[in-house]
Amino acid sequence: MNSLVTFARRYTSINWANINPVYFVLAALIVAIILNNPNFIEPTGYMNFLKRAAPLAILAAGQLYVIVSGGFDLSVGSMITLVVVGSSMLTNNDPAATMWVIPVMFGMGALVGLINGMVVCYLRVPSLITTLGMMITLNGFAFLWSGGAPRGYLPDTFRFFGRVSYKDIPLIHMLPVALIVLVVVGLILYWLMHKTNLGRMIHAIGDNPNTAKLAGVSVNQARISAFIVSSLSAVVAGILLGGFAGVSTSVGVGYELQAITAAVLGGAVLLGGRGSVPATIAGALTLMAIFTLLNFLGMPQPVRQIVQGLILIAAVALTMRRKGKHANS
């Protein structure tokens, strides 16, 4: 209730120019989708949309940590592949195995993030190269582990998170588990980024690592944490994708670039210092909404690619203009 009051108070003195344009774009796209396909207004329509968008939204929110700290994480796509392939190898069709496979995957994710962060901090390799190397390596591991052709299926207990929806819920009829995961992870990442010292430190080192250091930020610790958050979010995305995408060595392909695109759509400034978790999630939903709309309009895959490219450039150009107006930097 209290937050509702503050929200209302803020709403009355709202400055429209300060609202991130991604929310308007998202709203406009949703209206366009509904006009094209009235079914979208039904719970099954938008709930399935949110379910499909959940992995990308979580991945993008994790990627944002690395972007705000001033780097890139190109390894998340292959991390997703490794999670899906590795889980299918480890569970080996045993439904009970899910209980220990998921913690193992999180452990693996934390390890990959730790290595990424330590290579960047202590070996001083630029994050672009570090995570590129990690991407190639993890892809190699995924192939090696599965012998090139992954076999078997993930058990239903594992696919629960990505596939199942609770039915017969009042008002909304269905509630996908993936959406619950998105909300929980989104809230955690929001809190960590915008309400804790870690978030403030990540912003500080992305803005200017030297001043941050002089101000007493433990730069390495914050930077390594950002990489770990990014890898862990890739594990969550991988678990969700394993639920509805099936097992293959190409599940994660292209997700790293989509995650960066989503963060950029949400107004994150590349090379650090600025970014918001809710806006990034909105950015991911925007990207998925664009794909959905193009799909409804019967546009083929190549057109999707072209549109994604144009939007990417336009979004950054717009962010730079906004930034120029506000901060003149």
Added chain:
Amino acid sequence: MNTISLDKPLIKRRPFSFEKWAPALLLLTAIILYVVACIVTGQTQYLTLDNLLAVVGRSIALGITAIGQTFAILVASIDLSVASLISASAVLSSVVMNGNPDMVVPAIVLALILGAVVGLLNGLVITQLKVNPLIATLGMSLIIQGVLSAFVSNFAGSVPEEFQFFAYGSVFGLPFGTVFFFGLAFLAFFILRYTRFGSQIYAVGGNPDAARFAGISTTKMIVSAHIICSICAVIAGLYLASRLRSGAPWIGSDGLYDLESIAVVVIGGTILAGGRGGIWGTVAGMLIFSLVDSFFNIIEIDAFVKQVLRGVIIVAAVAFYSVKSRRAVA
């Protein structure tokens, strides 16, 4: 990439510049690895001149792309659109030629124009719209790939026998592709080392503000670097079309030419922040890549293990000299 360098000014010259010699040391290591592997496995037939030329020949397209990428990285930019541009150039030239020797020249001219236009657009989006180069060229890459796959989905057209000279011909007993590559490398070296344009490239990459105050048009330099980079990618595409005898829309992205050309440049000692590095480092980087690949082939390592090790080697090679730098990393 725009962080302020913390390096102390080099008032006295250090007796041995580790950063300068690191690529050569890495290359030496790669050569020793290769030779030792040949001797240990008893496959000394791989040590002949012909075979060494074949080792180099395998990476000509990557090397040509990396020479262009060096220009982009030297002005503190980066180009991720090279892979799709390689595909576009290979498909365009092979479709235009379509087996007809008379169309070779028009096809090459068309491809070069395409490269110049893409480079110009990249440069303008980066300098005028102030879009981060990574995003600008990534967006451009998606656009090129989309347009390309809207038209073709498989090998399209064919190149005439005459054009296959580029990849298969030989001059003075040496493969033409290799001679061409070293010629291009020398030209790039000459431009960077001995011309005003080259000095301005380094100046803009080293410190854009200082360069602007010194009267250099940073816009012009960044746009030029991107045009050079795109034209090199187009030449690599022409080479691949000649080698494969046709062009397909996936040859660039399948070869990972975007990320690998960046890795080659960085292994060669050119720093991503711009303003430092050079062509011979890039040539060394490309030779390291091909030697390591051949080394893996000689010791007959599993293909998947090879991929794992490749990733590790890229990072390790860059770490080899970056670990000593005191610059801020991102």
